[in-house]
Amino acid sequence: MADTAADLRAAVGRARRLVVKVGSSSLTSGQGGHLDLGALTALVDVLAARRADGAQVVLVSSGAIAAGIGPLGLERRPTDLATQQAAASVGQGALVAAYQAAFSRHGLTVGQVLLTADDTTRRAHYTNARRTLERLLELGVVPIVNENDTVATHEIRFGDNDRLAALVADLVGADGLVLLTDVDALHDGPPSRAGSRRVPFVATTADLEAVTIGGTGSAVGSGGMVTKVEAAGIAGAAGIPTLLTRLPDVEDALAGADVGTVFAPAAATRASRKRWLAHATTARGTLVLDDGAVVALTQRRTSLLPAGITAVTGSFAAGDPVDLCAADGTVIARGLVTYASGELPRLLGRTTRDLARELGPAYQREVVHRDDLVVL
Incomplete structure (x- = not known):
């Protein structure tokens, strides 16, 4: 160039x-x-x-x-x-x-x-x-x-x-x-x-x-x-x-x-x-992550699982953009969420294996897939 x-x-x-x-x-x-x-x-x-x-x-x-x-x-x-x-x-x-x-x-x-x-x-x-x-x-x-x-x-x-x-x-x-x-x-x-x-x-x-x-x-x-x-x-x-x-x-x-x-x-x-995703969206809500999830997303570029989420704020539907934040409130990423805000609280901190066993195979999925996530 x-x-x-x-x-x-x-x-x-x-x-x-x-x-x-x-x-x-x-x-x-x-x-x-x-x-x-x-x-x-x-x-x-x-x-x-x-x-x-x-x-x-x-x-x-x-x-x-x-x-x-x-x-x-x-x-x-x-x-x-x-x-x-x-x-x-x-x-x-x-x-x-x-x-x-x-x-x-x-x-x-x-x-x-x-x-x-x-x-x-x-x-x-x-x-x-x-x-x-x-x-x-x-x-x-x-x-x-x-x-x-x-x-x-x-x-x-x-x-x-x-x-x-x-x-x-x-x-x-x-x-x-x-x-x-x-x-x-x-x-x-x-x-x-x-x-x-x-x-x-x-x-x-x-x-x-x-x-x-x-x-x-x-x-x-x-x-x-x-x-x-x-x-x-x-x-x-x-x-x-x-x-x-x-x-x-x-x-x-x-x-x-x-x-x-x-x-x-x-x-x-x-x-x-x-x-x-980084520039054209406005977040409809926020997911607060534990330290392990922050490292997994920013360094290993993984998907976000329920086990790594500690809190949910905002009202959003499945497919909406949300901000992913560290415990201190710093926005580290944005992604398209696969669950509505009303569904997430009971899933927090739990493994997908446990959720699938208790709630059915539909719950063995990422909250934000890495293909729908951008680290900011």
Whole structure:
């Protein structure tokens, strides 16, 4: 992998499979109530040119909630979940229709893909999401990905489309990730502060130690610079370079110009699905482990058995993500549990052999299988 800023910019620009994320504030009017069709069309023109050059493009687009604000007669982005879902239901149709119209001018077809975190951490759903995206790309379609805001709850949300974009880049094996926002780059302080300077290149996390990273200043977005840096880290863990810039500079950015901020990737250290489990899930509960179980999970990479669990907190169903903690509360791993929270208390500290003898062979199983567990 190239390790200089110029090489990484060139690598993103010539990516054969590119994931591009655009934020709500870049696609909507100043008040956030209506789509800015000029900005949307300008973005589509650039992406269509990349398609014409032979690249495959996946577009992760925010804007559904923001696009629904005006038609619903709302004055600002709603804060309650039910109204957000209603706005997304209205706005998502308008958003995809606008993209279809813009891409069709270039002879391209779009396909809508709506995801929740739950869809992408459970094994079968994860496989289905990847298969769908792969097939769309094979057919020459431009997938338009968004979080499924109409059904996502607080517990199963990605939380922002920056993280979703990084995870999608990992899912499809992208060669580059571009994050488009209304700020030209990462700065070493708030961009509005006098003397704040652009950070053109982030080689390692150590480069961020002197950087003050703020949240969103947008009335319509849900992310901010923090989420973009986190997304670059998620993509970097999958070996994918990330370029952060503003929408008006995307054409120059993809041509290798010195705009925005480029983040160097790290060597991939986990299987793709386990990176999803680490980054895309929110734990529904906690399992507290004894010292022996901590060693078994972290050093021997075993599955978690009932005998190693000392306490259970939270309410969860079988298949939900849970945090696995040491006795001092330190989270050491996350995994998909095979029992509901109500079933576990009577099993704690007992061997699977004893449980099978007393309760039946169905209880001779792991609480978290090692294939569904990632050490953090």
